[in-house]
Every structure is written in structure tokens, then in C-alpha cells.
Amino acid sequence: AQSVAQPEDQVNVAEGNPLTVKCTYSVSGNPYLFWYVQYPNRGLQFLLKYITGDNLVKGSYGFEAEFNKSQTSFHLKKPSALVSDSALYFCAVRDLGGYQKVTFGTGTKLQVIP
Amino acid sequence: GAGVSQSPSNKVTEKGKDVELRCDPISGHTALYWYRQSLGQGLEFLIYFQGNSAPDKSGLPSDRFSAERTGGSVSTLTIQRTQQEDSAVYLCASSPRGGNTEAFFGQGTRLTVV
Numbered sequence: 001a002q003s004v005a006q007p008e009d010q011v012n013v014a015e016g017n018p019l020t021v022k023c024t025y026s027v028s029g030n031p032y033l034f035w036y037v038q039y040p041n042r043g044l045q046f047l048l049k050y051i052t053g054d055n056l057v058k059g060s061y062g063f064e065a066e067f068n069k070s071q072t073s074f075h076l077k078k079p080s081a082l083v084s085d086s087a088l089y090f091c092a093v094r095d096l097g098g099y100q101k102v103t104f105g106t107g108t109k110l111q112v113i114p
Numbered sequence: 115g116a117g118v119s120q121s122p123s124n125k126v127t128e129k130g131k132d133v134e135l136r137c138d139p140i141s142g143h144t145a146l147y148w149y150r151q152s153l154g155q156g157l158e159f160l161i162y163f164q165g166n167s168a169p170d171k172s173g174l175p176s177d178r179f180s181a182e183r184t185g186g187s188v189s190t191l192t193i194q195r196t197q198q199e200d201s202a203v204y205l206c207a208s209s210p211r212g213g214n215t216e217a218f219f220g221q222g223t224r225l226t227v228v
Contacts, residue, residue: 032214034216034217036216036219043205043219043220043221043222044205044207044219045219046216046217046218049214049216051214090156090157092217101145101147101162101164101170102145102147102207102209102217103159104149104156104157104159105156106155106156106157107155107156107157
């Protein structure tokens with residue numbers, strides 16, 4: 001069975017500092033990996049995805065994520081945090097084989113402090 | 115339509131009543147997911163439909179919850195004899211099968227059981 005872990009319920013970072021939101025996954029085969037963001041009182045929005053190729057993926061709003069197969073991780077990063085980045089972030093994985101169900105992590109609340 | 119549509123957007127019901135929540139996925143998307151999200155919390159997987167395959171019902175919290183998907187398109191999530199702990203935002207998402215495309219979310223139905 002596939003799974004996703006987001007070990008931090010909340011991450012606090014000062015505005016202008018780099019941010020990292022952690023995600024690790026477990027699948028039986030090769031994964032598709034995704035990050036979504038949910039701003040307060042809004043629906044989930046897609047940020048970026050890893051399918052194949054370059055391990056560093058760039059997405060919306062200046063976010064990027066690095067796929068690390070040996071560590072089964074897909075951490076979300078941004079070089080310089082903005083107050084407007086404060087939101088709930090979800091990591092998700094989809095197994096290429098089998099049922100191809102998308103499994104989401106429990107989410108990490110990012111708080112950017114002015 | 116252009117996106118995933120959910121109705122109603124808000125539903126207030128009395129404890130013990132049955133409710134039906136509707137999801138219209140993006141046309142052509144064979145995969146459909148239902149999730150539940152309590153206020154500011156993570157995503158709780160409920161059920162997953164993929165084409166004509168048997169649905170993955172492993173996330174349904176009790177036998178009061180059921181879902182169906184007619185004609186491989188519209189889905190209805192039914193909660194019987196609602197309880198106050200059922201109060202949450204119910205999110206629907208759809209995605210194409212077999213692709214590397216992300217899931218697209220609707221805006222959700224906010225259910226309040228009083």
C-alpha cells in the first residue's frame with residue numbers, strides 16, 4: 001500500500017528566509033509526486049509535480065521540490081518566503097501501477113512571520 | 115464544465131437526517147475521489163472510483179456513508195442518520211486515468227450537522 005508522510009504539522013519561518021516543507025513517501029513502484037496548496041477558505045490548488053527526469057521540479061509561485069529516490073523524499077522548498085505563502089500544504093503520491101490511486105499526506109501548515 | 119463542480123456549496127442539516135452531496139467531475143476524467151476535511155485539518159480519504167473498476171471504499175468511516183458513481187461521471191456521496199461529528203468540508207476531485215496529470219479539486223461542500 002502506498003503512503004505519504006508529512007512529519008511536521010506546522011512550519012514557522014521568517015519572511016525572506018528559505019522554507020522547506022518535508023514529505024516522504026512509500027510506493028511499490030515508481031511514483032508520481034505532487035504538491036498542493038490550500039489558502040484559507042479556498043480549495044486545493046496544484047503547485048507542482050514530479051513525473052520523471054530532472055529531480056528538481058519548479059512550480060507555481062516560486063516553489064520547487066526535489067525528488068530524492070534513495071531517501072524516498074519530495075521536500076517542498078522556496079528560497080525566500082513571503083507572508084502570502086502562509087497556507088496549508090499537502091504532498092501526494094500516485095503509484096504508476098496498480099490502481100493508480102492518489103494518496104495525500106495529512107498536510108503541513110506553513111506560517112510565514114513578517 | 116471547466117472544472118469539478120460540487121453541490122450544494124453549503125448544507126445545514128439536523129442530526130439524524132440523511133444528506134446527499136453531489137460531484138460533477140471534469141468531462142472525460144475516469145478517476146474520482148471523495149475526501150473529508152475538518153476545519154483547518156488534513157484530508158481524510160473516503161472513497162475512490164476508477165472507471166468501471168470496483169471502488170476503493172476503504173476510507174469510509176462507517177456504514178452510514180456510501181457513494182455511487184453513475185455512468186462513470188456524476189457521483190453522489192450519501193450520509194445517513196447524520197451525526198455532529200460528520201460536520202466537515204467534503205471535497206471531490208477527479209483526474210484522468212493513466213496519466214501524469216494532477217487531480218483537480220472542487221470547492222467542496224461544507225456540511226454542518228446541528
